[in-house]
Amino acid sequence: MKNRNENKNLSEWTDKNKKPKCKCFHCKSINFIKKGFRKTEHRGKIQKYYCKDCQRFFTNDEGFYRMRYSSTTITLSIDMYLANLSSRKMRNQLKRHFQTKVSNMSILDWVRKYSLKVHNFVEKLGYNLGKEYFADETMINREGHKDRFWACVDYQTRFITWVHYSIEGNINEAKKFISKSVKKGKPKFIQTDSAQFYPKAFKKLFYTNKIYHGGLKVEHKIQNVRRTHIHNYKIETVFMKIKDRVNDFRGLKSLWSAPIIMVGLTIQHNFIEEHTTTKNQPCSLAGQDLDLGDNRWLG
Ligand SMILES: [Zn+2]
Known part of the structure; x- marks a missing residue:
């Protein structure tokens, strides 16, 4: 039997950001x-x-089967980390409450591992979303680098339909982001701010300011903040929340890790926490209640 090295498997998996191939758990x-x-x-x-x-x-999917820590410790760590505790603070909390010694690196590893796992699962589900999508991008300070985090939110459910992470904001990145954002649901329009790369990306993608996908027409609306002085306020709370949480994250040090942490934050938003205005998890409003119980990450 070949030597199993779980850490190696984990880093192989997260580094390349793809699903592990199904193979025999014992002999590969x-x-x-x-x-x-x-x-x-x-x-x-x-x-x-x-x-x-x-x-x-x-x-x-052996899931928690071979993990050294209990599934409760792991899911609690993930939940608290994404709800805005740094892994260092988390480690001390766990020590106080459970006499469990966990390194802050394993907490980060759990967040990344299970964020990807859950992401692969939830991306396969169908969602009932509204007609109005709002897209925006925000600067993320990753150790002095000004990265871009892009998100598209369905207004009715506050469900984040797609997130994108890039090291700069340009037409190409806008194209990648927009084409994926409208894939879930049947939006009538997608509204962005007046950043130059959005209209250009639309024209490049669809030769017009409308997207046609699956027989549907999606219109591009532009909110010109400088002219109207109205911000994209409908989704600003979503961005504020995410930006708030990013401040203390150690996991954003490296470029391979940052997008996975952002995926984790998206899951936390869509599936774990109630939205303050709607008093519901966005996934429930989108028709995917999933029956996750009280410990939603465990569910
Ligand atoms: Zn075998």
Whole structure:
């Protein structure tokens, strides 16, 4: 049997930002078949596989199965970290309350690992969203670098339909961001501020200021702040919240890590916390209640 190194697997996975391939949990072989189910306490029935090479059973998603810490410690850490405690403060809290010694690096690793896992899952679900989308970008200070964080919010549910992370703001990045933002739901329009790269990105993408996708027409509206003095206030609270939380994050040091942390913040916003105005989680308003229970990250 080959040596399993969980940390190595984790960094391989997060560095390249892609899903691990399904392979035998014991010998890494891909010579396996579906065979039966395993009953789990929190995740219901999950598919079991039988490896023809080492003749053992395994499941594709071992989840918390092999983790050294309890699932409660892990999910609580993720929740508190994204709700604005730095991993250093978190580590001390855990020590006080559970006599559990956790390094702040493992807390960051958990946040990144499970953010990606949850992201891959929720991206496959369908959502009932409203007709008005508001998109904006904001500067993120990553160790002196002025990175851009882009987000598109459906006004009705306050669901963030897409986030994008880049080291600069230009037409190309705007194109990538906009084309993904309108993929979920059936928006009538998407409104941005008057930054030059938005209209140019629209023209490049669609040869017009309208997007046609799936027989639908999505209009591009521009809110010119300098002329109207009206900010994109409908989603400003969402941005304020995220910017607030970014200030204390150590995980934003490196360029590979920052986008994953932002994905985690998006999940925290869409699925974990109630929105202050609507008093609901955006996912519930979008028809995906998911029945997550009280510990929503664990759910
Ligand atoms: Zn095997």
